[in-house]
Amino acid sequence: MPVVHLDGVAIHFETAGDRRRPCLLLSNSLGTDLSMWDAQTDALASAYFVVRYDTRGHGRSSSPPGPYTVAQLGGDALALLDHLDIERAHVCGLSMGGVTAQWLAVHAPHRVLKLVLANTAARVGTRDGWMDRAASVRSGGLDAIAESSASRWFTAGWAAANAAIAARMADKLRRQDAEGYAACCEALAVADLRGDTTRIAAPTLVIAGRHDPVTTVADGEALCSAIGQSQLAVLEASHISNVEDPASFSAVLRKFLTQRKL
Numbered sequence: 001m002p003v004v005h006l007d008g009v010a011i012h013f014e015t016a017g018d019r020r021r022p023c024l025l026l027s028n029s030l031g032t033d034l035s036m037w038d039a040q041t042d043a044l045a046s047a048y049f050v051v052r053y054d055t056r057g058h059g060r061s062s063s064p065p066g067p068y069t070v071a072q073l074g075g076d077a078l079a080l081l082d083h084l085d086i087e088r089a090h091v092c093g094l095s096m097g098g099v100t101a102q103w104l105a106v107h108a109p110h111r112v113l114k115l116v117l118a119n120t121a122a123r124v125g126t127r128d129g130w131m132d133r134a135a136s137v138r139s140g141g142l143d144a145i146a147e148s149s150a151s152r153w154f155t156a157g158w159a160a161a162n163a164a165i166a167a168r169m170a171d172k173l174r175r176q177d178a179e180g181y182a183a184c185c186e187a188l189a190v191a192d193l194r195g196d197t198t199r200i201a202a203p204t205l206v207i208a209g210r211h212d213p214v215t216t217v218a219d220g221e222a223l224c225s226a227i228g229q230s231q232l233a234v235l236e237a238s239h240i241s242n243v244e245d246p247a248s249f250s251a252v253l254r255k256f257l258t259q260r261k262l
């Protein structure tokens with residue numbers, strides 16, 4: 001199992017494609033793991049060196065006691081790029097992964113070629129909401145969060161028609177490490193990049209889901225207003241838009257990465 005170690009934390013990752021091609025780094029959302037990017041990896045590995053990883057506290061990465069910070073999540077991504085000897089990468093993150101991606105574009109701009117911010121915001125949710133969720137997960141585990149995940153992640157119609165996929169993702173969430181999940185909630189509780197996103201210089205694609213109740217189209221528009229070289233794509237999907245509409249997500253991602261001018 002490929003891992004990179006940083007200060008005693010193991011970050012699990014996978015690569016696909018030819019490493020001589022431009023790197024595309026993929027960062028997962030809260031309560032998922034790198035497998036959320038299966039469709040995009042299949043679609044893009046012929047043209048890019050695709051690197052995806054489990055954010056700390058998730059999947060097969062370590063779950064040290066929290067709270068975590070978005071700077072630690074960004075530092076893990078940089079350590080992974082260093083480990084693979086990759087100077088610059090296209091960076092794509094969804095929701096929490098999109099917060100990590102924003103942090104990278106602000107704090108390590110020389111490492112970011114193009115930026116893709118999917119179903120995310122400069123400020124996701126509220127401090128109290130995330131702190132409450134962290135406390136309830138620490139005391140009661142992940143069952144309740146997993147039980148209701150489909151209603152936050154997918155449109156009702158898609159979840160009904162794709163019940164096996166929604167159930168598989170809920171099951172993965174249920175089996176995540178509760179401390180790792182709670183510690184990431186605490187990172188989101190204090191992550192507020194609203195004062196920083198105007199400094200993002202990388203060409204940026206913002207992807208929003210028209211039916212996303214968590215990070216809305218208005219959140220995507222606000223990111224676009226703040227980021228100089230940016231464009232918005234709105235998909236007919238909810239929060240985990242790359243799973244709900246993998247073909248459209250991969251198509252807008254590919255088009256943006258190959259585009260010469262915005």
Ligand SMILES: O=C(O)CCC(=O)CC(=O)O
Pocket residue numbers: 028029030031094095096097124149152214239
């Ligand atoms: O998906 C994320 O990374 C953060 C938002 C979230 O947790 C959605 C949910 O409520 O499960």
